[in-house]
Amino acid sequence: MTAKRRGAQLGMLAFAVLIVMGAYAGVGLGINGKVPSGMLGYGLGLGGLMLAAYLVLAKWAPWADPLLLPLVTLVNGIGLVMIYRIELSGQAGASATNQLMWTALGVVMFSATLIVLKDHRTLQRLTYTAGFVGVVLMAIPALLPGSLSEVQGAKIWIRIGGFSIQPGEFAKLALVVFFAGYLVAKRDVLALAGRRLLFIDLPRARDLGPVLITWGFAIATLVLEKDLGTSLLLFGAFIAMLYIATQRTSWVLIGILLFVGGAFLAGQVFSHVEARFNVWLHAEDPALYDAGGGSYQLMQGMFAMGSGGILGTGLGQGHPRLIPLSFSDFIFTAAGEELGLTGLMAILMVYALIVERGLRTSLAARDPFTKLLAGGLSFILAWQIFIIVGGVTRLIPLTGLVTPFMSAGGSALLANWMLIALLVRMSDAARRPPPQAIQDEGLTQVMQR
Amino acid sequence: MNSTLKRVSVACLLMFGLLMANVTYIGTVKADGLRSDSRNVRGFYARYAIDRGWITADNGKTTLAKTVDTGDKTYRFEREYPLGKPFTHVVGWFAPESASGIEAAMNRYLDGSHPDLVVRRAIDMVSGKPAKGASVDLTLNSKAQEIAYKDLAGTGKRGAVVALEPKTGKILTMVSVPSYDPNPLAQVNKAKVNAAYNKLDKDDNKPLLDRAIDLTFAPGSTFKTVTSAAFLSDDTSRDENTQVDAPDSLPLPGTSISLPNYHGESCGGRATLVQALTISCNTPFAIMGMDVGYDKLKEQAEKFGVGQPLEIPLNVAASNIGPDEGKAALAKTAIGQQSNQMTPLQMAMVAAGIANQGTVMKPYLVNKIMGPDGAEIDGTDPEELDEAVTPEVAGELTKMMIGVIENGTGGAARLPGITVAGKTGTAETLPGKPSHAWFISFAPVEDPKVAVAVFVESGSAGNDATGGAVAAPIAHDVMQAVLGR
Numbered sequence: 001m002t003a004k005r006r007g008a009q010l011g012m013l014a015f016a017v018l019i020v021m022g023a024y025a026g027v028g029l030g031i032n033g034k035v036p037s038g039m040l041g042y043g044l045g046l047g048g049l050m051l052a053a054y055l056v057l058a059k060w061a062p063w064a065d066p067l068l069l070p071l072v073t074l075v076n077g078i079g080l081v082m083i084y085r086i087e088l089s090g091q092a093g094a095s096a097t098n099q100l101m102w103t104a105l106g107v108v109m110f111s112a113t114l115i116v117l118k119d120h121r122t123l124q125r126l127t128y129t130a131g132f133v134g135v136v137l138m139a140i141p142a143l144l145p146g147s148l149s150e151v152q153g154a155k156i157w158i159r160i161g162g163f164s165i166q167p168g169e170f171a172k173l174a175l176v177v178f179f180a181g182y183l184v185a186k187r188d189v190l191a192l193a194g195r196r197l198l199f200i201d202l203p204r205a206r207d208l209g210p211v212l213i214t215w216g217f218a219i220a221t222l223v224l225e226k227d228l229g230t231s232l233l234l235f236g237a238f239i240a241m242l243y244i245a246t247q248r249t250s251w252v253l254i255g256i257l258l259f260v261g262g263a264f265l266a267g268q269v270f271s272h273v274e275a276r277f278n279v280w281l282h283a284e285d286p287a288l289y290d291a292g293g294g295s296y297q298l299m300q301g302m303f304a305m306g307s308g309g310i311l312g313t314g315l316g317q318g319h320p321r322l323i324p325l326s327f328s329d330f331i332f333t334a335a336g337e338e339l340g341l342t343g344l345m346a347i348l349m350v351y352a353l354i355v356e357r358g359l360r361t362s363l364a365a366r367d368p369f370t371k372l373l374a375g376g377l378s379f380i381l382a383w384q385i386f387i388i389v390g391g392v393t394r395l396i397p398l399t400g401l402v403t404p405f406m407s408a409g410g411s412a413l414l415a416n417w418m419l420i421a422l423l424v425r426m427s428d429a430a431r432r433p434p435p436q437a438i439q440d441e442g443l444t445q446v447m448q449r
Numbered sequence: 450m451n452s453t454l455k456r457v458s459v460a461c462l463l464m465f466g467l468l469m470a471n472v473t474y475i476g477t478v479k480a481d482g483l484r485s486d487s488r489n490v491r492g493f494y495a496r497y498a499i500d501r502g503w504i505t506a507d508n509g510k511t512t513l514a515k516t517v518d519t520g521d522k523t524y525r526f527e528r529e530y531p532l533g534k535p536f537t538h539v540v541g542w543f544a545p546e547s548a549s550g551i552e553a554a555m556n557r558y559l560d561g562s563h564p565d566l567v568v569r570r571a572i573d574m575v576s577g578k579p580a581k582g583a584s585v586d587l588t589l590n591s592k593a594q595e596i597a598y599k600d601l602a603g604t605g606k607r608g609a610v611v612a613l614e615p616k617t618g619k620i621l622t623m624v625s626v627p628s629y630d631p632n633p634l635a636q637v638n639k640a641k642v643n644a645a646y647n648k649l650d651k652d653d654n655k656p657l658l659d660r661a662i663d664l665t666f667a668p669g670s671t672f673k674t675v676t677s678a679a680f681l682s683d684d685t686s687r688d689e690n691t692q693v694d695a696p697d698s699l700p701l702p703g704t705s706i707s708l709p710n711y712h713g714e715s716c717g718g719r720a721t722l723v724q725a726l727t728i729s730c731n732t733p734f735a736i737m738g739m740d741v742g743y744d745k746l747k748e749q750a751e752k753f754g755v756g757q758p759l760e761i762p763l764n765v766a767a768s769n770i771g772p773d774e775g776k777a778a779l780a781k782t783a784i785g786q787q788s789n790q791m792t793p794l795q796m797a798m799v800a801a802g803i804a805n806q807g808t809v810m811k812p813y814l815v816n817k818i819m820g821p822d823g824a825e826i827d828g829t830d831p832e833e834l835d836e837a838v839t840p841e842v843a844g845e846l847t848k849m850m851i852g853v854i855e856n857g858t859g860g861a862a863r864l865p866g867i868t869v870a871g872k873t874g875t876a877e878t879l880p881g882k883p884s885h886a887w888f889i890s891f892a893p894v895e896d897p898k899v900a901v902a903v904f905v906e907s908g909s910a911g912n913d914a915t916g917g918a919v920a921a922p923i924a925h926d927v928m929q930a931v932l933g934r
Binding site: 022083240243244245247289301302303304305306307308309310318319322336340341344348351352355356359362365368371372375378379382383385386390393394395 | 450451452453454455456457458460461462464465468469471472473475476477479480481482483484486488489490491494850
């Protein structure tokens with residue numbers, strides 16, 4: 001029997017807000033030697049915001065996982081503090097006020113999703129609508145002229161006036177919903193075994209269609225929008241969900257082969273993919289370091305983390321200004337300098353816990369659509385963190401993606417808060433006690449899978 | 450679907466595991482390399498984030514290097530050298546990417562990174578204050594230092610002056626000319642610093658070199674004190690009144706040339722040691738050198754410190770009497786020529802050793818180190834380097850050197866009411882080139898407080914450099930300054 005654990009949730013939420021407040025004070029002490037004057041208002045603002053989110057959750061999803069909201073509050077808050085700190089360092093583009101506003105909007109989206117979406121299974125009926133919306137969102141920047149869609153080489157924006165939206169972040173949600181709905185419907189067919197090669201059952205050739213279409217879509221993203229990150233993110237999520245749905249390892253192998261092959265071919269034709277690889281392999285090479293579009297940014301991030309060492313310099317004592325885009329793609333390395341290896345491990349641990357809560361929801365869910373949607377959303381979150389954090393720490397080639405909840409940027413915050421709302425909604429459904437049987441026949445058949 | 454979900458969960462776990470392993474690798478194994486990478490300017494910024502300790506003299510009363518809080522965010526603490534040129538070679542400078550002199554040698558105290566300061570640093574770190582370094586107080590007597598610099602620079606020649614406290618080894622004066630203003634090298638603008646440095650580096654007079662300790666020169670007749678020490682120590686029946694052969698010209702064995710006295714002067718065929726040193730005859734000391742032999746002369750020189758590695762804490766070039774090249778060469782070595790090469794510091798140690806009854810003290814520059822709170826955390830205890838000669842021989846040598854001041858070539862170093870002992874030197878360099886002028890001395894003889902070596906380099910402007918005329922007056926002023934008269 002699961003408990004609501006609402007008291008624990010409120011306690012953890014207060015704890016998360018307290019940690020963020022401490023970090024905020026630390027920045028002020030590190031830079032000016034005194035606690036920032038806006039401390040109280042800022043604390044009340046964030047606290048109030050999260051209290052509101054908690055009340056919505058308590059009312060509309062009372063059985064939801066008690067850890068999701070506090071964990072997200074913590075990373076979101078640390079991201080806010082880092083952006084505040086980077087803004088103080090004088091790096092152009094960092095704005096803590098904007099980020100706080102976006103966080104507030106994110107919480108509004110979170111609440112709205114919970115209030116409007118009483119039962120997430122209605123999404124299953126919108127499978128193809130979601131797919132259409134996802135494709136359109138992805139396609140808009142590619143079709144818009146560069147002046148309205150391109151920032152620093154990546155054609156992934158919609159820029160109207162002073163406002164810019166990254167539609168890919170919302171497309172991510174729509175496409176995962178689509179994949180879940182589609183795969184639930186087609187998984188029996190897709191799981192049919194074709195020929196057996198070595199130890200692996202290959203799928204039938206005629207079932208390759210959906211994979212090939214998704215693959216084509218991913219490669220198009222790569223080529224037309226020069227966005228290796230999103231391309232890798234979506235295709236990886238699709239393959240993972242295909243695997244969850246069909247239980248066929250062969251899909252994973254086919255997916256990896258297709259993507260690597262496609263990326264390799266694209267690399268032959270388009271220089272930016274190959275350049276990314278070179279930068280990854282030879283980042284320390286002085287020639288690449290000095291070259292335009294070379295390894296300068298990557299190495300500055302590495303220098304920051306190396307200088308931070310195990311304990312970090314302390315908030316406000318590092319030099320995040322030295323890392324280009326330290327408030328966006330490279331925020332993880334800026335945190336590494338000031339919070340050290342210790343802080344980075346903590347951040348990764350919080351992320352891992354969010355993913356773990358999501359996967360747990362998926363395991364506990366009672367119907368295939370919920371399982372697939374919760375599993376897909378959890379995986380895409382983990383996968384995104386792996387791609388961007390692995391990229392800035394030189395584990396894998398760098399592909400620009402947002403660090404969820406930390407990087408500056410409104411679209412990503414809104415989309416990720418909606419993602420959490422979906423997980424909360426599903427965990428509420430999964431953890432809600434099933435209706436009691438009218439006849440008391442013992443505890444059999446209470447759960448159905 | 451749960452079985453595949455579990456596998457995907459494991460895959461997620463693996464991804465986070467990889468990320469954590471990788472950041473751990475960066476934060477530990479790779480951290481040092483990344484931190485010290487020359488392209489990582491944080492190390493450069495860090496130099497200016499520390500409230501660097503000051504460098505002082507005269508027991509903290511005179512400031513030689515100080516740290517100024519500019520309030521700037523990136524370069525908060527800058528370095529200034531209020532007294533400039535006379536102290537440059539000793540104090541050094543703290544440049545964006547390098548340092549010299551005491552600034553380099555005592556860096557770990559000055560920047561607070563020395564293990565002795567670890568507790569203090571931890572307190573600063575926790576309290577969020579900028580790290581504060583320890584201050585270093587030097588043994589220099591700033592008045593004597595400034596007079597030595599003024600006098601030497603006033604000659605228009607290159608050279609060095611070193612003054613020691615004979616009983617302790619404290620370095621009271623260490624001046625090298627030409628000098629330069631260290632302040633332009635301590636700016637934060639790397640380009641400006643490089644330009645200033647390159648200009649100094651290209652200067653033909655080589656101002657960057659510290660002539661007191663970085664270079665060695667032929668010591669000329671001042672080395673006769675060492676030869677005398679070897680000769681007197683070789684046979685205890687000898688004293689300052691022992692008669693030695695002093696021919697007008699000495700045929701050098703195995704060659705067709707003869708060694709004359711300075712300017713062809715006559716020393717009368719026989720002379721006492723006192724007489725020979727007083728008028729600085731060459732032939733008797735050449736004979737003495739050949740008499741004691743190369744090994745004993747070398748051993749005697751080593752006992753005065755020649756060839757011993759010295760850190761004061763600046764590195765000192767090794768002095769050397771040169772290789773054993775036969776009797777004719779030895780005759781010249783004994784009068785400070787041939788391959789005989791000494792640093793001015795080494796010759797000051799010879800004077801100080803004789804002054805201190807034969808015991809040579811280890812020379813040192815750091816008087817004490819004061820923690821950021823002003824408490825003394827370390828001080829240098831005087832240490833014996835070696836016993837160069839017995840007190841008896843030291844006494845005999847002193848009498849010979851008093852003769853030089855009172856009746857001989859060193860008259861310019863006389864001090865009223867104080868007995869001074871000394872020796873001039875005028876070392877030939879290359880044929881046709883001007884000579885090096887030397888002077889070593891100490892005073893008061895009864896209770897020596899200061900031993901000086903003055904060196905004026907050959908090839909500098911003018912040809913009239915003799916030890917007695919050029920170097921002795923400078924020694925006079927320095928001794929006077931130290932003795933407070």
